[in-house]
Amino acid sequence: MNLHKAYLAPLPLTGQTLDIDPNSKSVPVAPITRDEGINLHWSADSKKIHWTLGDEYFTNDINERFTFLEGSPDSIPPVDTVGVKVALEADTYRPDGVIAFTGATIITMEDDQVIENGTIVINGNKIEAIGDASVAIPAGAKVYDVQGKTIMPGFVDVHAHVSAFGYRNYTSETLAFIC
Structure with a gap:
């Protein structure tokens, strides 16, 4: 996370602390959210990452964020800007008196x-x-x-x-x- 924008990077086992930010060159770093990512969580098979932003639910396939993974594209597509609308309505407390x-x-x-x-x-x-x-x-x-x-x-x-x-x-x- 960098200012609420989420990134994905492989973590090589180096035995040392790695400082990783969006501009790192030591490992590939890929944005997975365009604006922000809240409630980030992995799919059960760890092949997708999900998040919410406002009233939308987003999903990214991990192999579409890097070019070196098996089955990944030759170039990285843009990050989705439109998610699935979550139509949640709930009664809210309204005081009286x-x-x-x-x-x-x-x-x-x-x-x-x-x-x-x-x-x-x-x-x-x-x-x-x-x-x-x-x-x-x-x-x-x-x-x-x-x-x-x-x-x-x-x-x-x-x-x-x-x-x-x-x-x-x-x-x-x-x-x-x-x-």
Whole structure:
């Protein structure tokens, strides 16, 4: 892997460490992905390598990436740019109800505006109001006092290993808090 682009190279048994990169001359190095390769894995017979990128699944025959292998072509064909579309659809959690975060320092992204002791009101998964402490909080809203905390747009961690940290009993309240 080099900046998420995957390469393939034979590994001769030299008894020494080999530094291999896309420009190596000591062993042949062939790109197997045009852009990136995620979830790389071999076929059961080790003659193909598979990977995903976005909503596509790719496969490369190893003997088509080098010219010295038995049954390989005289020249290397271009790397596939179109894979098999993976049409995966899944329901996602959509919170319901109204929550309000109060007492926060809010970075608004409106030039250098920062709201001290601010309030954000969220209904379902949409922000309905944002402002200072005078923002009206609807009756029945669950209120979180986040005084001393800063809220800012743009930092969204969509890559999480939630179950790896012991959270196994997902409830709407747990998911609303951690997602």
